[in-house]
Structures are given as C-alpha cells and as structure tokens.
Amino acid sequence: MDWGLQNRLNRMFSIASHNSVMLAVDHGYFMGPTRHLENARATIAPLLPHADALALTRGILRHAVEPTTSTPIVLRVSGGATILKDDLSHEALTTSMEDAVRLNVSAVAMSVFVGAPHEHESLIHLAQLVDQGEEYGVPVMAITAVGKELEKRDARYLALACRVSAELGAHLVKTYYCEDFGKVVEGCPVPLVVAGGPKLDSDRAALDLARNAIDEGAHGIDMGRNIWQSDHPVAMLKALRAIVHDKATVREALDLLEAEKAHPSPRASAATA
Numbered sequence: 001m002d003w004g005l006q007n008r009l010n011r012m013f014s015i016a017s018h019n020s021v022m023l024a025v026d027h028g029y030f031m032g033p034t035r036h037l038e039n040a041r042a043t044i045a046p047l048l049p050h051a052d053a054l055a056l057t058r059g060i061l062r063h064a065v066e067p068t069t070s071t072p073i074v075l076r077v078s079g080g081a082t083i084l085k086d087d088l089s090h091e092a093l094t095t096s097m098e099d100a101v102r103l104n105v106s107a108v109a110m111s112v113f114v115g116a117p118h119e120h121e122s123l124i125h126l127a128q129l130v131d132q133g134e135e136y137g138v139p140v141m142a143i144t145a146v147g148k149e150l151e152k153r154d155a156r157y158l159a160l161a162c163r164v165s166a167e168l169g170a171h172l173v174k175t176y177y178c179e180d181f182g183k184v185v186e187g188c189p190v191p192l193v194v195a196g197g198p199k200l201d202s203d204r205a206a207l208d209l210a211r212n213a214i215d216e217g218a219h220g221i222d223m224g225r226n227i228w229q230s231d232h233p234v235a236m237l238k239a240l241r242a243i244v245h246d247k248a249t250v251r252e253a254l255d256l257l258e259a260e261k262a263h264p265s266p267r268a269s270a271a272t273a
C-alpha cells in the first residue's frame, strides 16, 4: 500500500485499539433534512471533538465545518437518487477525486448496491473510484446495503456485498451488524465498520449493537442517527467510544452515559460554534 494511502487510513484508526469511531452525517444526500440534521452545523459542532472521523458530503463539509478542524474527513462521493424514487441504487460518482484531494480528505466513500437494479453500475463505479484512489493515495470505503437493500440485511447477503467490495479494491467497508456477523468479517479481508441504521428503541440497543459488532470483529462504527437523534448525543458518542476503544461493557457504557447526562452539552450551544 502506498505511503500516502496508508497514512490517510491510519489517521482514522486508533493506534491503541486499531478501531475507529466515525460520525456519519451524510444522510441528507438522499434523505434531505433528516430529523436533528436540519442544521448540520449545529448538530456536528458539539460532536466533532469526540469523533475519530466525520463522514459527509462536500456540500455540508464546506458549509458546516470549519477548515480549522483536524478531524479526518470521509467524503461521500456517490449520489444521484433520493427517497422520492423507488430505486435508490441509481447512483453515480458525484465528486471528483481532485476535489476530494482539494478538501484534504482522509478517505472517500460510495454506496454499492449488490442485488439492486443498478448493481452493475455501482460496482463498476467502485472499481473506477479505487483506481483513482490508488492514483492519488486516497482510501476508498464501500458502503453496503443503503436504503431498501437494508431489508436483505442478513449474514449471507452482507458477506457477499462486503467481499465483492473488497475484491474490487475497497480499502475498508461500511456495513450493518447482523446475526452471524462473524461470517461477514471472516469473508472480508479489509477492515469493516458498522452503521447503526434507523434510530433504535433505546440508547442501550445501539450500545449493544456496537459491543456485539466489535466483539465479532468490526474495526469500529460509522454511526449517525443513533447518536444525533439520541436525546443526549454527546453522551451517547462518548459511551460508544468507551465500547469501541476501551473495551467497556454495555453496563459500563450505560453508566458513563448516565454520568455524562448529568453534564449535558445542549444542542443550541453549538449553533454559534
């Protein structure tokens, strides 16, 4: 692996735990102003100091994040479909590698739609993006099973989608936790991070998900709604960090969450940051 590419990858992962806590705020690219992400700047600001990387589009990066940040950026570079259409898989690359380099990002990310109507296009786009990433030293993260493909979220499907992504050259893969997640890990030769998916019933359920994913071989999380749609987003992010980096049990993470709730970071305080 080229030095620059390896260096960018290393920025996102802890040297001690080999894991990463990525904060995903890229949902607007196909969902529009999702609940609690209407004002992206206000949502991101209090969370940013506690994230190992921030995943978003170039539009929100330029408008909602100060260039003084030292947090590594994972830039979503695919899009072209919205929730108003039945077929979310009709995506293409929306951002050039030159712009990604201009933005000094640590990785680029795109969705792959295995089994969906535009499976072929998304996989070819992934291969092309990897060629560009190798040329410029920028890691590529493949994102499996966005949108309707989530309905197929089982180990057999996710193992296929993750392995295909790695075979096409993805340097890391974002996927979903599922029963028998170890089989997904076993078949994927590059690091996996897990998304949280739609807001779960409780903070505890999201902490459980993260604990199980790490225990079964994930190298971290790339989580959004279960953090910033929580009533206590900063506390939630800190509790997740304890799980991902510090081997905390869910009980210990919940205790940390409760302690952090006693010293809340109000959303509003971020609006001017």
Ligand code: R5P
Binding pocket: 024, 025, 026, 027, 055, 143, 146, 195, 196, 197, 198, 222, 223, 224, 225, 226
């Ligand atoms: C899809 O909208 C994006 O890839 C998200 O970044 C991904 O789904 C992670 O966010 P969440 O934890 O909210 O699912």
